[in-house]
Amino acid sequence: MSNRAAILWETRGEWTVEPVELADPGPGQILVKVKATGLCHSDDHAVTGDMPVPLPLVGGHEGAGIVEAVGPGVTRVAPGDHVVLIFNPPCGHCRNCGQGRSNLCLNAAQQGYGQQTPFSARGQSVAATGDLGTFADRTVVSERCAIKIDKDVPFAAASLLGCAVTTGWGAAVYLGEVGPGDNVVVVGSGGVGVNSVQGARNAGANLIVVVDPVEFKREQAKTFGATHAVASIAEATELLTELTPGRLADVAILSVGVSSGGLLAETVDLVGPGGIVVITSVTPAASTSLDLSLFQFTLTQKTLRGNVYGGVNVYRDVPLLVDLYRNKHLKLDELITSTYTLDDINQGYADLHSGKNLRGVVLLED
Ligand SMILES: NC(=O)c1ccc[n+]([C@@H]2O[C@H](COP(=O)([O-])OP(=O)(O)OC[C@H]3O[C@@H](n4cnc5c(N)ncnc54)[C@H](O)[C@@H]3O)[C@@H](O)[C@H]2O)c1
Ligand SMILES: [Zn+2]
Ligand SMILES: [Zn+2]
Incomplete structure (x- = not known):
C-alpha cells in the first residue's frame, strides 16, 4: 500500500514528497484514501512562516476521498463511503457547537495544526495540517472530519468544499x-x-x-x-x-x-x-x-x-452546497484551473503565486 506525503521540514523550505508511516485507525478514527486535495493559500502561509505551525508537517486541509477502513466504535461512515474532509474537527457538544457554530468549537484544535497525527517519517512524528494532512495518499482522521457525499460528485470538485468554497x-x-x-x-x-x-x-x-x-x-x-x-x-x-x-x-x-x-x-x-x-x-x-x-x-x-471557515456549520453547509452544485446554483468544477500529481505540488504553488490558477488541485493516484 503506497503511502507518500508532502512534508514541510523547515520554514521557507519546499514540500518534499516522500514515504510516510501511517498509524492504524484507533477508536473513532477512519483511514481515508485521499483522492483530491486543493492547493489553498493557507498551506503556503505555513511555508513562509506567516502562520506559525509545528514542523515537520504534512500539508493539506482541503480534501476528499474514500473511507478504506474504520476503527472501533465508528458509526458515521463505513468503508467505501465517499467523504469531504473537514479540518479542525468540531466536538459537537461544547457551547459553540451547541449554538451551531461548529467553526468556533471550543475543543477543536483552533491553534491547530497537528494536535493529533497519524504520520511519521525519517524516524520522527510528523504533524498533520488541521488534524487532516491531505497532501498524502492516505490519512487517518477522526470520523468527525468526514462528511459523506454521493458517489457521483467528482472528488476534485468535492475537495474544494473542504475549505475554499465553504470559507x-x-x-x-x-x-x-x-x-x-x-x-x-x-x-x-x-x-x-x-x-x-x-x-x-x-x-x-x-x-x-x-x-x-x-x-x-x-x-x-x-x-x-x-x-x-x-x-x-x-x-x-x-x-x-x-x-x-x-x-x-x-x-x-x-x-x-x-x-x-x-x-x-x-x-x-x-x-x-x-x-x-x-x-x-x-x-x-x-x-x-x-x-x-x-x-x-x-x-x-x-x-x-x-x-474562521466562513462561519459555516460544516454538517449543515457541506450537504447544502452539494445540493446547490447539483442544481447549478454553485459552480465547483469551473473553479479548477489546473490539476497536478503529488510530485508536482511545488509547481502547483508556483502557479498559485504567478496568478495562473483560480484553484490548483492535486489528484492522488490509487
Ligand atoms: N479565514 C479562513 O478560515 C481562511 C480559509 C482559507 C483561506 N484563508 C486565507 O484566505 C486568503 C486567500 O486564499 P486563496 O487560497 O484564495 O489565495 P489565492 O492566492 O488563490 O488568491 C488570492 C487573490 O488575491 C489577489 N491579490 C493579491 N494582492 C491583491 C491586492 N493587493 N488587491 C486585490 N487582490 C489581490 C491575487 O491576485 C489572488 O487572486 C489567504 O490569506 C488564505 O490563507 C483563510
Ligand atoms: Zn484553506
Ligand atoms: Zn465543540
Whole structure:
C-alpha cells in the first residue's frame, strides 16, 4: 500500500514528497484514501512562516476521498463511503457547537495544526495540517472530519468544499450577512474570494465588485457572478462613488493572499455607514498594527469581523452546497484551473503565486 506525503521540514523550505508511516485507525478514527486535495493559500502561509505551525508537517486541509477502513466504535461512515474532509474537527457538544457554530468549537484544535497525527517519517512524528494532512495518499482522521457525499460528485470538485468554497461562501452569506439588493466588494478573487462572489450572488446582491490585479482572475470572477471587476481598490472606490453616491458598499470582503493593516484600512473605507467588513485573508502573525480613523469608524457604525471557515456549520453547509452544485446554483468544477500529481505540488504553488490558477488541485493516484 503506497503511502507518500508532502512534508514541510523547515520554514521557507519546499514540500518534499516522500514515504510516510501511517498509524492504524484507533477508536473513532477512519483511514481515508485521499483522492483530491486543493492547493489553498493557507498551506503556503505555513511555508513562509506567516502562520506559525509545528514542523515537520504534512500539508493539506482541503480534501476528499474514500473511507478504506474504520476503527472501533465508528458509526458515521463505513468503508467505501465517499467523504469531504473537514479540518479542525468540531466536538459537537461544547457551547459553540451547541449554538451551531461548529467553526468556533471550543475543543477543536483552533491553534491547530497537528494536535493529533497519524504520520511519521525519517524516524520522527510528523504533524498533520488541521488534524487532516491531505497532501498524502492516505490519512487517518477522526470520523468527525468526514462528511459523506454521493458517489457521483467528482472528488476534485468535492475537495474544494473542504475549505475554499465553504470559507468564501460563508464570508458573504453568513459573516457578511449579504441580503437582497446589497452592494458587495470582494478584494482578492482567488480560490476563496471567488466563492464569496458566488455566495453574494446566491444571497441576492445587487452590485458585486471584484478587485484583483490579475486580469485572468477578473475575467473569471465575472463568470462566477461579479457585475464589475477592477484592478485596484482606488478604482473600486471611484466606481462605487459613481454607482452608489453616498452609500458605497454594504459589505466588503478581504480575501487577498497575504493581508496587511494597510490593505485592511483601505477595505474598511470601501463600505458606507453601517457596512460590514469581513477579513478572510491571513495576515502574517507578526503583524499587529492597523492605522484606522477610530473616530470615523465609531461614527459610521461599521463592523469589522474575522473569519474562521466562513462561519459555516460544516454538517449543515457541506450537504447544502452539494445540493446547490447539483442544481447549478454553485459552480465547483469551473473553479479548477489546473490539476497536478503529488510530485508536482511545488509547481502547483508556483502557479498559485504567478496568478495562473483560480484553484490548483492535486489528484492522488490509487
Ligand atoms: N479565514 C479562513 O478560515 C481562511 C480559509 C482559507 C483561506 N484563508 C486565507 O484566505 C486568503 C486567500 O486564499 P486563496 O487560497 O484564495 O489565495 P489565492 O492566492 O488563490 O488568491 C488570492 C487573490 O488575491 C489577489 N491579490 C493579491 N494582492 C491583491 C491586492 N493587493 N488587491 C486585490 N487582490 C489581490 C491575487 O491576485 C489572488 O487572486 C489567504 O490569506 C488564505 O490563507 C483563510
Ligand atoms: Zn484553506
Ligand atoms: Zn465543540
